Amino acid sequence: MKSYITTPIYYVNGAPHIGHAYTSIVADILKRNRQAQGVEMLLSTGVDEHGQKNQEAAADLGMEISAYLDMRCAEFREVFDKFDVQYDYFVRTSRDGHKQAVADMEQSIFDKDLIVKHAYTGIYCKGCEEFKKESDLTEDGQCPxxxxMKVEQTDETNYFLKMEPFRERLLKHIEDNPDFVTPPAFRTELKQMLSEPLEDLCISRPKSRVTLGVELPFDTDFVTYVWFDALANYLTNIGWPEDGYQDWWADVEHLIGKDILKPHGVYWPIMLMAAGLPLPKRLSVHSHWTGAGGVKMSKSIGNVVDPNEVMEMMGVDALRWYLARHMRADSDSQISVELIRQTYNSELGNKIGNLLSRVAKFSNKNFDGKVPQPGPLTAEDEALRKTVVDAVAGFASWMYLPDIPGRVQALVTAAEAMNEYIDQQAPWSLFKNEETRERCATVLYVTLDLQRILFEALTQVIPGSAKKALEMLGAPEVATPWKAELDKLAGGTQLGEIVALFPRVNAPEAA
Ligand SMILES: [Zn+2]
Structure with a gap:
């Protein structure tokens, strides 16, 4: 089976921020989860190089546009590599094949008389690169x-895609496919957007205003509206219109932030219907990150979380862990460097990392550097084994975006149960007497084998640290398809070198 996950392609008019990090990291977690079940995966992420904002960002720096784009593109790629995002395809919309395919799609829709040319007077937001209605604006007449940025009054002739002929069909599709948009709050929002007649969608920009884009195949005085061009990447990445894209397209899931629900939930499906193509299987929508206390992140407040800074301070897995663990399904979630630090120390450090290093170090010292040989198991051992195996089960089954925080939480609960077990069983005391030494070996064995299972599940979330942990345990290769199987860590296995997985990070000294 094949499955295809996409992230939005990001505007390169600024450096990568926490929102980019989030979508790409959760996409990677979903990819690893499905791969662990033997599914053949494709993950695309990348950058949107067209549009007025990029054009202006280059001009602001006094750079040649192509040099500017190369620089930003390299920067994004490097950051995604540092995030441990295993993307298969890195999108650049300046690629010739992409541009040609976009033009082909436009021509095919134009040939069906679904694209019309007319004048348009209205309000335009450069930030959204979109025309706005009065009702879209705030009380003082700005884009919410x-x-x-100050909206502008424009009076332009452009090309428009007819939307209204497809509205009922799209609504019916949403009715018939409850999983087309998740979570349900966003499905309701999308249905609301489609409850009234749709205006034609402007799909062009005159070259007098914007030059950075795909030229319209039927009128070279215009370039393609940046959304039309960007959305098409989801198809052009997998080789459309050439044969072979169909298997991937049959199971495509678009991950998006709630701010771009309209382009993905309205424009894109209608573009596909107009082009006579099947709709994507699923739109998984997430909310946004806010600063601590629910305050919007802004440079002036100084509460912007810079993913690079977090990685330098605590490592990539502190970032991945927090993002995976703390986004709620349909409301905004809080983030700050301090919240990440606390979560890292208390969960990864105290609950997960310390347990491994304590038990592995003790076994290493007292059992000849090896995994102890277990004796007969007690009811307590069996109970713990059941708790842990149940807790990791979510990593042996298909995961969707809203499932991630709950399934990661289950791993914390499993680690808590193991810590409690160790405190109660107290292997350090058991070791002191000859007659309880076998029991000590059993307790250590049970814990080490369960930690192997825990870290096998964690390879889907924090792959770098999980790999190190499995090496410390001398664990065998993680099997595909993966499930929690007990006793795969054999007694007598040589332990690897024991290192601190999640060294404590102290709060920076107050300046
Ligand atoms: Zn705007």
Whole structure:
């Protein structure tokens, strides 16, 4: 089976931020989860190099546009590599094949008389690169997403895609396919967007205003509206219109932030219907990150979380862990460097990492550097084994975006149960007497084998640290398809070198 996950392609008019990190990291977690079940995966992420904002960002720096794009693109790629995001395809919309396919799609829709040319007077937000209705604006007449950018009055002739002929069909598709948009709050929001007649969608920009884009195949005085071009990446990445894309397209899931629900939930499906192509299987929508206390992140407040800074301070897995663990399904979630630090120390450090190093070090010292040989198991051993195996089960089955926090939470619960077990069984005391030494070996064995299972599940979330942990345990290769199987860590196995997985990070000294 094949499955295809996409992230949005990101505007390169600024450096990568926490929102980019989040979507790409959860996409990677979903990919690893499905791969662990033997599914053939494709993950695409990348950058949107067209549009007015990129054009202006280059001009602001006084750079040649292509040099600017190369620089930003390299920067994004490097950051995604540091995030441990295993993307298979890195999108650049400046690629010739992409541009040609976009033009082909436009021509095919134009040939069906679904694209019309007319004048348009209205309000335009440069931030959204979109025309706005009065009703879309704030009380003081600005875009709610870009209040400081100042909307502009425009009077332009452009090309428009007819949307209204497809509205009922799209609504019916949403009705018939409850999983098309998740979680349900966003499905409701999308249905609301489609409850009234749709205006034609402007799909062009005159070259007099924007030059950075795909030229319209039927009128070279215009370039393609950046959303039309960007959305098409999901198809052009897998080789459309050439044969072979169909298997991937049959199981495509788009991950998006709630701010881009309309382009993905309205424009894109209608573009596909107009082009006579099947709709994506699933739109998985997430909310946004806010600063601590629910305050919007902004440079002036100084509460912007820079993913690079977090990685330098605590490592990539502190970042991955927090992002995976703390996004709620349909409301905004809080993030700050301090919240990440606390979660890292208390969960990864105290609950997960310390347990491994304590038990592995003790076994290493007292059992000749080896995994102890277990004796007969007690009811307590069996109970713990059941708790842990049940807790990791979510990593042996198909995961969707809203499932991630709950399934990661289950691993914390499993680690807590193991810590409790060790405190109660107290192997350090058992070791002191000859007659309880076999029991000591059993307790250590049970814990080490269960930690192997825990870290096998964690390879889907924090792959770098999990790999190190499995090496410390001398664990065998993680099997595919993966499931929690007991006793795969044999007694007598040589332990690897024991290192601190999650060294404590102290709060920075107050300046
Ligand atoms: Zn805007």
């Amino acid at each position: 997403l870009h209040p400081t």
